[in-house]
Amino acid sequence: MTVLERKPADRLHDNLTQVQRLLERQRLVDELLHRQDEPRQEPADKPQLVESLLHRQNLTELQQKLAQLHPADIAYILEALPLHERLLVWGLVRSEDDGEILLEVSDAVRESLIEAMDSDELVAAVEDLGADELADLAPDLPRQVVYEVMGSLDDEERARLQSALSYREDQVGALMDFELVKIRADVSCEVVLRYLRRFDELPDHTDKIFVIDDDERLKGVLSIRKLLVSDPDAKVGDVMATEVVTFRADEAAEDAALAFERYDLVTAPVVDGNGKLIGRLTVDEMLDVIREESESEVLNMAGLKEEEDLFAPVVDSVKNRWAWLAINLCTAFVASRVIGAFEQSIQQLVALAALMPIVAGIGGNSGNQTITMIVRALAMGQLQLSQAWRLWRKELGVSVINGLVWGGAIGIIAWWLYHSFSLGLVMTAAMTLNLVLAATMGVLIPTLMQKFGRDPALGSSVLITACTDSGGFFIFLGLASLFLL
C-alpha cells in the first residue's frame, strides 16, 4: 500500500539525517578535490576528474531528494543546518518551491536565506504567491523587490496587498486571505454544487461558503458539511447559518485565535464596518498565531528579544540578548547599592551577607508565580480589573502562609547555624514581609500595565525580580540593623 507508514516525526528526522549524510559525503569529496588542487598544482588529472564527477553526482542526488520533499519539510531541514550547509541546500531547492519555503521558515532563518539571494531570484520566488502571503514576506524583502513584484500584480491583487500591508502583524487584516467562495442566498443547493464543480480546485481549508447580497454584505455561511446533506432543491437562504462568528480587519489576531479555539472554527469571514465581506481567516494561520504568542511569552520571560537562529553568527546572538542583559544589569546594580547602604551592618554581623540572598531569591520565585498567573488570566480575558483587589487579598493569604512556614524553617536553620535566636526571628520576619511585597507587586504590576494599555507580559518577570531583590535586601538588612545591632 502507498499510504505512508512511518510516523511523521520520524520521517522528518529521517529526511534530515539523509540530507546530512549527503552533505557530509559532499564535504569529504570537496576536501579530496581541494587537497589535490593545492600541493601539486598540476592540470586536472584522472583521479581529480573522478572526484569532480562524484561531486556532481552527489549534488544531483541531494537535489532529487529535496525535490521529493514537502516545502515545510525542507524548511525544517534548513532550520536545522548550520549556515554554510543551509545555503548549499537552499541553492539546490527547486526554484518553484522557494516562495513556499520562505513562508515556512522562522524569521531568523528567512533573513539568512534572503540575504543569499539576488533581486531577480527573489522576484521569481515570490511573484506567484497570493497577496496575503506576499504581505507576510514583504517586511523581510528588500524594498526594491517589493516594488517590482507590486508592479507585476493586477489591480485587484495590488489593492489586496496594499490593504494587507496597512495592518500591523498582530491584526486580523494582516493574516486574512482573499481566496473564498461566495454565493447568493436565493440559489438552490443543487446550483451551488454545480457552481463548485466548475472550480479547478477549491481554496485551501474551504469548510464553508460565504453567502452575500448584491452589495457584497455577508448574510450568512453555508457549511460544506451542511450542503452535502441538504436537499438539492433547498434554497441556500434556508439552510445557511446566520449566527456567524465574524471578525474585523483591525481586531487583534490573538483574540481571533482565542475565538477559533473556543468555537472550533476552521475558517471564518472578515467583514468591514459596513458588514461587507473582505476576506477570511483560516485555522492554519491561527495555529501560527498561538505558537508565536506562546513563543514570545517564553522568550520574554527568559530575556530574549526574539526567536534566534540556532546557528546565527555570534554577533547576532549577542545583539538579541543585549537589551535584557542591560536592563538586568541596571536592576542588579540598584540592588547592589541597597546592600552598599548597609555595609556597616554587614561588617558587624557577616552572617547577614550569607543569608540575604535567600530572602531575595524566595521572594523572586514567589513573585514570579503570582505574576505569571495573573498575566495569563489577563491575556485570556478571565480577569477584570475590578477583581484585582479580591485577588490581592488571596495572594496575601498565600504569601503569609508561605512566609511563616518556609521563613520559619529557614529561621530555625539560621538560629542553629549562627546560634542566635533573634537572627532566626529576623530571617523569618524578613521572608514573610518580602513574600507580602512579592504578592502585592505581583498583582499590582500587571494590573497597572493593563490599565494603562501596555502588554502586561512584557518584562513582568524582570520588574518583579527587581522589586523582590532590592526590597528583600532592604527589608532583611533594615530589620537586622534595627533589632540585632
Place this chain on the structure above:
Amino acid sequence: MTVLERKPADRLHDNLTQVQRLLERQRLVDELLHRQDEPRQEPADKPQLVESLLHRQNLTELQQKLAQLHPADIAYILEALPLHERLLVWGLVRSEDDGEILLEVSDAVRESLIEAMDSDELVAAVEDLGADELADLAPDLPRQVVYEVMGSLDDEERARLQSALSYREDQVGALMDFELVKIRADVSCEVVLRYLRRFDELPDHTDKIFVIDDDERLKGVLSIRKLLVSDPDAKVGDVMATEVVTFRADEAAEDAALAFERYDLVTAPVVDGNGKLIGRLTVDEMLDVIREESESEVLNMAGLKEEEDLFAPVVDSVKNRWAWLAINLCTAFVASRVIGAFEQSIQQLVALAALMPIVAGIGGNSGNQTITMIVRALAMGQLQLSQAWRLWRKELGVSVINGLVWGGAIGIIAWWLYHSFSLGLVMTAAMTLNLVLAATMGVLIPTLMQKFGRDPALGSSVLITACTDSGGFFIFLGLASLFLL
C-alpha cells in the same frame, strides 16, 4: 441583518458583564431578604414577598441569558467568576449543556464544578458524550460515575472508551475521535455524494473521507474539496490522495500537533500497526495541545505545578506552589553556604557583599537565555545532540563577549565606587567566568536531560539558576580571596 456585528472578544466580555450585573442584583436582593429575616423574625410580610419574587425573576432572567450562550462562552464565564457565584451560575445552566461545558473549562475549574454535583447529575451530564470526550473527563470523575456510564454504553462505544483510556493523556490515542466517514475505493464520486446525503449530519470538521479496503485498512483519503470538483463518474480510487500523513495511537500528541502545523491539516487518520483505520485526529484538539504545551512551559518556568483556578481557596494555591518554592529554598540555601565559606573575606572587604549579587544575577539571566533557546530547539526537533558541541562553542563566544563588555562596564563602576582597580578587575573576571559557566551549563543540562530521556524543559530554569548563583558566588569570592586579600 442577522450576522453578528460585535467582535467576538467584545461579545464574550459583554456576556460576562451582563451575568455579573445580574449576580450583583441577586446579591442585593438576597441581602434585603436576609436583613428583613433576621432582626425582626416576623412571618413573611408583604415587602419580603416582593423581594422573594424579585429573587425568582432575577434568577429566571439569568437562566434565560445563559440558555442563549454557546457552551464555550458559559465555560469562559464560569472561569471568571469566584467560587460562590460560579456554583450559582452552574446550577442555572441547562442540564443538556453540562457535559459540553465540563469539557471546555480548565482542569482546576472543572474540579470545582464536579465537586458540586452528585452522582446522578454527573451521570446525566456525561452519558451523551462521545467515547473520546468521556475519556477526557474520566480522570476527573468519581470512579463510580465512570462505571455507571460505562454500563450504559453499547459494546462498540465501551470498547472505544476503554481503548481511549488505555493511552496517556499526551498520546494520540487519548485525543483521537471515532466519528468518521469511510468508503471503498471502487465506487464513483456520484455514489459517495449520494451516500453522504443520507447522513443527518456529517462529523465535525469533516474535510476528508477515509478510503479503506475490505479489512478496514487505510488506502487513501478523498478530500471533500476534491470530491466537489471531481467528475461524478470518476472512481474514488482514481481521485483520492495516497500520500497521506497518518498517525499511530501511541505517538506523542506534541509530534502530531507539529505535523498539523507543518502540513496545514484539518483532520488526519490514525491507524494501528497493520494499517487498519482506527480513528482520526482533528485540528481543534491539536489547538488545545499547542495551547496546553505552551502553558505548561510557562508555568514550569515560573515555578507553578499546574494551571491554577484564579479563585481557588488559599490552601489549593499554596499546594500548587509548594514544590518549586521548596526546591528553590534548597538551592538558595546551598548558595548561602557558599557565601558562608567566605565570611572571613567579606569581613575583610565588605564591598564583596554588595557586588556579589550582580555576578550571580547576570549569570542567571544569561544562562536562562541560553537554556531557553536550546530547550525550544530540542522541543521542535531542530537540534541533534551531535550538534551540541558546535552550539557550545558559539554560546561560549557570546558569553565571553558579554562578559568582557558588561563585566568591563561593571568593573569600571566598582573601581570608581570603591577606589580599587584590582577589585574592578576581579569583578570583570568573575563576570566573564560566570557567564562561561552559564553558557556551558545552559548547553549541557538540556542536552543531557534529552540524552537520558527526560523532558529538557522541566525545571531547567531552576537548575541553571542554582548553578549560576552558587557558581557566581564561588567564583567571585574565590577570586577576591586569592587576589585581593
